[in-house]
Amino acid sequence: MADEADSKMLVRETFPAVERIADDDLRAGVVEAWTIALTETGWDLAEVPWFPPLQEEWGLPNERTVPHVRDVVAASEALAAAMAERGAQLSTDLVRSGALVHDISKLYEFAPPDGEATAIHDLLGHPNYGVVPAARAGLPPAVLHVVLAHSQRTDVEPQTVEAEIVTRADRVAARLIRARSER
Numbered sequence: 001m002a003d004e005a006d007s008k009m010l011v012r013e014t015f016p017a018v019e020r021i022a023d024d025d026l027r028a029g030v031v032e033a034w035t036i037a038l039t040e041t042g043w044d045l046a047e048v049p050w051f052p053p054l055q056e057e058w059g060l061p062n063e064r065t066v067p068h069v070r071d072v073v074a075a076s077e078a079l080a081a082a083m084a085e086r087g088a089q090l091s092t093d094l095v096r097s098g099a100l101v102h103d104i105s106k107l108y109e110f111a112p113p114d115g116e117a118t119a120i121h122d123l124l125g126h127p128n129y130g131v132v133p134a135a136r137a138g139l140p141p142a143v144l145h146v147v148l149a150h151s152q153r154t155d156v157e158p159q160t161v162e163a164e165i166v167t168r169a170d171r172v173a174a175r176l177i178r179a180r181s182e183r
């Protein structure tokens with residue numbers, strides 16, 4: 001298994017948006033959350049599946065979390081930038097950080113190497129457990145809320161504009177995956 005410094009470098013290389021987080025603590029927290037999750041689960045980052053139950057239903061065995069997270073980050077950043085340009089009061093750093101860690105529970109919900117569902121998936125449900133590594137990495141409640149509220153699999157609704165942006169971006173990105181099964 002890669003050591004911690006290697007994991008941190010891998011996370012930063014895989015998600016260049018990390019470097020666009022202006023706040024030092026948020027940037028370090030995002031890298032730390034991914035590093036904790038990679039170290040604890042043993043996943044090869046590039047191999048983490050997107051969401052095996054839906055992939056099976058939709059006949060898409062090769063969907064992965066990394067390109068999905070990049071999609072969600074890109075869509076979230078674009079939406080946040082458009083609104084900020086129009087004078088909206090929002091934190092681009094929170095949007096970016098939340099988008100980067102929103103699906104981190106996937107590493108715990110599905111076990112390497114085949115993506116078999118774990119007790120965390122079966123008993124806790126996406127995305128509740130994502131809050132755990134994100135909190136342990138020192139990320140603040142506003143980011144944990146993005147993680148918790150982004151999925152319809154909890155009854156926590158987005159309470160902040162940042163969480164709303166990531167939730168909507170995730171919905172669009174997930175719909176694009178589904179569209180690939182309909183071609």
Ligand SMILES: [Fe+2]
Nearest residue numbers: 072102103170
């Ligand atoms: Fe997602």
